[in-house]
Amino acid sequence: xxTNTTVETSIPSKTENENQNKFLSFSLGNEEYGxxxxxxxxxxxxxxxxxxxxTPDYVKxxxxxxxxxxxxxxxxxxxxxxxxxxxxxxxxxxxxxxxPSGHEQFQMGVIVDKVSEVRNIGRDQIEPAPEFGTLLKTGxxxxxxxxxxxxxxxxxxxxxxxxxxxxxxxCESIANKTTDAIGAGGESEMVAPRAAA
Numbered sequence: 001x002x003t004n005t006t007v008e009t010s011i012p013s014k015t016e017n018e019n020q021n022k023f024l025s026f027s028l029g030n031e032e033y034g035x036x037x038x039x040x041x042x043x044x045x046x047x048x049x050x051x052x053x054x055t056p057d058y059v060k061x062x063x064x065x066x067x068x069x070x071x072x073x074x075x076x077x078x079x080x081x082x083x084x085x086x087x088x089x090x091x092x093x094x095x096x097x098x099x100p101s102g103h104e105q106f107q108m109g110v111i112v113d114k115v116s117e118v119r120n121i122g123r124d125q126i127e128p129a130p131e132f133g134t135l136l137k138t139g140x141x142x143x144x145x146x147x148x149x150x151x152x153x154x155x156x157x158x159x160x161x162x163x164x165x166x167x168x169x170x171c172e173s174i175a176n177k178t179t180d181a182i183g184a185g186g187e188s189e190m191v192a193p194r195a196a197a
Contacts, residue, residue: 025116025156028076034145034156041094043115046086063109072109089114097165108165121145140164
């Protein structure tokens with residue numbers, strides 16, 4: 001099920017220095033995560049998604065965002081969580097991701113259950129990822145942000161979006177699926193995300 005909605009949230013335009021300690025918080029089920037606000041381009045509702053052949057199950061397809069074709073992944077599936085029906089709170093966070101060489105950047109849509117708010121987390125409030133206690137690969141985690149609300153302290157799992165949305169890993173997964181299809185006697189078509197023009 002998809003819903004056609006307009007842009008729900010725009011990211012305030014501020015200088016890079018002002019945004020260095022800001023993270024966009026969002027939820028997947030009962031877990032709270034955060035992304036560096038400098039990587040977030042916009043937040044939109046779920047648009048019509050065109051599926052791509054021979055891609056991993058977490059790759060939902062592509063969307064046409066004002067003339068730009070952007071690949072979209074479902075973060076629940078990427079993290080091996082069960083998919084759920086999309087609701088009015090389901091969002092696509094459009095992020096900017098760097099390739100491993102750092103020479104090229106591309107935009108990617110990330111489907112999440114709900115976007116919460118922008119949080120200010122100083123670097124001294126971020127601890128290294130634990131070796132256990134989370135289902136995520138620790139390589140995906142930038143750190144654990146401590147948030148104090150009154151006398152209560154909660155933890156936000158801060159994601160390294162370049163590791164979560166790795167272009168190399170995605171292309172390798174597509175290649176593996178293509179090889180499987182050839183081995184099964186099927187036709188294959190190589191598809192890889194490209195940077196929006």
